[in-house]
Amino acid sequence: MPADRSPPRQGRATAAQARKRALVNRWGEARDRVGGTSVLGSGAVVVIPGTASPRGGVLVLNLDDEPLNICGIGRAIALIGSGKAEVVVTRCRPVRTSSVELERPSVIRLQKLVRRPRLAARLTRREVFARDNFTCQYCGVRARELTIDHVVPRRLGGRHTWENVVSACRSCNARKGGHPLSETRMRLARVPDRPSYGLWFLWVNRPDAEAAAAWTPYLPGASRA
Numbered sequence: 638m639p640a641d642r643s644p645p646r647q648g649r650a651t652a653a654q655a656r657k658r659a660l661v662n663r664w665g666e667a668r669d670r671v672g673g674t675s676v677l678g679s680g681a682v683v684v685i686p687g688t689a690s691p692r693g694g695v696l697v698l699n700l701d702d703e704p705l706n707i708c709g710i711g712r713a714i715a716l717i718g719s720g721k722a723e724v725v726v727t728r729c730r731p732v733r734t735s736s737v738e739l740e741r742p743s744v745i746r747l748q749k750l751v752r753r754p755r756l757a758a759r760l761t762r763r764e765v766f767a768r769d770n771f772t773c774q775y776c777g778v779r780a781r782e783l784t785i786d787h788v789v790p791r792r793l794g795g796r797h798t799w800e801n802v803v804s805a806c807r808s809c810n811a812r813k814g815g816h817p818l819s820e821t822r823m824r825l826a827r828v829p830d831r832p833s834y835g836l837w838f839l840w841v842n843r844p845d846a847e848a849a850a851a852w853t854p855y856l857p858g859a860s861r862a
């Protein structure tokens with residue numbers, strides 16, 4: 638028996654794998670050259686250092702263009718290479734490896750409809766600060782250290798909702814204390830409200846300017862117009 642007839646590293650090739658191989662396009666070839674282990678089953682995933690952070694993320698759209706989530710560039714390439722997603726928008730800077738240069742996806746679209754309810758705009762401190770442009774809603778100061786103030790104090794039945802929380806600097810929060818707004822001489826810069834899904838999505842994922850511009854058309858309510 639010739640000793641060099643070792644099996645392929647990916648193991649036994651099933652019919653499904655063979656079909657998948659046939660589907661491999663330019664992205665897939667690059668994926669295979671870079672190598673790695675799969676997040677998608679029997680394929681491979683590219684791990685390119687430094688691109689897994691949210692700022693290097695890729696917006697994944699459902700087949701109906703509903704934004705689903707953000708994935709890393711490696712997973713995006715694996716999805717495209719295996720025919721599970723298509724590129725919708727690319728970035729200026731390509732992906733470079735030692736052997737290939739590819740357009741870097743910024744938005745991709747799945748080729749199958751995934752049933753998943755839209756994420757609710759979760760109320761967290763950072764997203765409240767982002768909604769309020771990191772500005773105290775009472776004195777207008779852009780403060781590094783902000784606090785959350787309940788406009789109707791919780792002890793008076795005020796709820797922890799988008800409509801009842803605002804960003805406040807420490808001194809305004811201390812001044813207001815547990816009083817209702819009507820008992821103070823303080824005024825709100827704007828009436829607090831629930832952000833659009835798109836804006837919230839941008840705040841949570843913090844894309845850089847180029848990615849934000851690419852994603853905004855696909856995020857409902859993300860352009861403040």
Ligand SMILES: [Zn+2]
Nearest residue numbers: 773776806809
């Ligand atoms: Zn203030």
